[in-house]
Structure formats: structure tokens, C-alpha cells
Amino acid sequence: MIDERNDGWSFATARVAARFGACEVRGAPGVEHAGGGRGTLCGIAARCLTCRLHLFEPDALQSCRRCRRAAKDAPTEPCVQERLHGRVRAAAGGRIREELLAALRGGAPVRLWINGPSADLAGFHARLDELTEGAGPAAEAFAAAAAIGMAVVEDDRWRFLVVLPGSGDGGPPVLARGLRDP
Numbered sequence: 001m002i003d004e005r006n007d008g009w010s011f012a013t014a015r016v017a018a019r020f021g022a023c024e025v026r027g028a029p030g031v032e033h034a035g036g037g038r039g040t041l042c043g044i045a046a047r048c049l050t051c052r053l054h055l056f057e058p059d060a061l062q063s064c065r066r067c068r069r070a071a072k073d074a075p076t077e078p079c080v081q082e083r084l085h086g087r088v089r090a091a092a093g094g095r096i097r098e099e100l101l102a103a104l105r106g107g108a109p110v111r112l113w114i115n116g117p118s119a120d121l122a123g124f125h126a127r128l129d130e131l132t133e134g135a136g137p138a139a140e141a142f143a144a145a146a147a148i149g150m151a152v153v154e155d156d157r158w159r160f161l162v163v164l165p166g167s168g169d170g171g172p173p174v175l176a177r178g179l180r181d182p
């Protein structure tokens, strides 16, 4: 079932602005720069910086003007649906996968995408008892690792659960779903 609610929505139109962490030059407080891989976007080396726990806001008064321009010129990044679509493609083929991929291509909201202790995610967020397809393998995936990732996608009819075992060799995502209004 392809979601037709979001007419004109696509991965291409839904790309999002690149985001950067905010940092300050040590000894020069009050001006925030956009942190990239090796330093700021305006060219200050990482060893001179103190990082902040929030994102760089290009429009904020305290933001460095060169970083502001560079941040606004930075290439956009895939939206959350496109990023999750890339992960779900690695899951075993089948009806759930095809319908979930179609839902993501149609812009179905990703309600949750978190990492944490498997027992907590299974106990508080996964709602395993509401799943009608794939519940067994999903529960096994949670039981197989101490920490894990999971995402929840909702379309008109379904609540999809994506269990994401580790980023390395944890294996492909495990998919399950239940009706939104059981």
C-alpha cells in the first residue's frame, strides 16, 4: 500500500540543511563557530576549540559570519526517511520490507529512532505485544544483543518496527509490524 497523502513529497524535496556542532575558540568566548571534521568551517584548527553541547545556529547573533556563510552553503543531507530507507534495504526481502520501503518513499513519519540498552527498548518502546507480523524475530533480535537500535514508522494502517542490530556486523535489520488500531 503506497501512501498517497504527501503529494509531491520525495527524498529529493525533503533533504535537510547540514547541521554542525557549535564550538568556541579557547580564550575567545562569545563567538560560536560551526565545527567540522578537523576544525571550524572558517578554518580554525580543532586543537584551539572548545565544543558546545548544542548545534551551531547560522542565524544567531553570536555566530561567526564566515561559518554562517559556509554552513548555509554546505550540501544538504538526506532526510530521516531516506536514511532509514537505506538501512531497511538491507533487511530480508518480503512483504513487510516492500511496504515499509514504499511508506518511507512516500514520507511516512519516523516516530522514533533511538539506540540504547536492548532490554529497555524492548520493554518500553517496541510494544512487542502489539505486533502481528514478525514479532518472534524482533524479540529474538532484542534478546541477542545488550545494546541495539530501533526505529518506528507509521503509515495509515501500520506501525512498523525496525530493529537495528549494531552498526558493524550486527546483521541486517529485523522488521515487524502491527496494526495502528489493533
Ligand SMILES: [Zn+2]
Binding pocket: 032, 033, 034, 040, 041, 042, 043, 064, 065, 066, 067, 068
Ligand atoms: Zn567561524
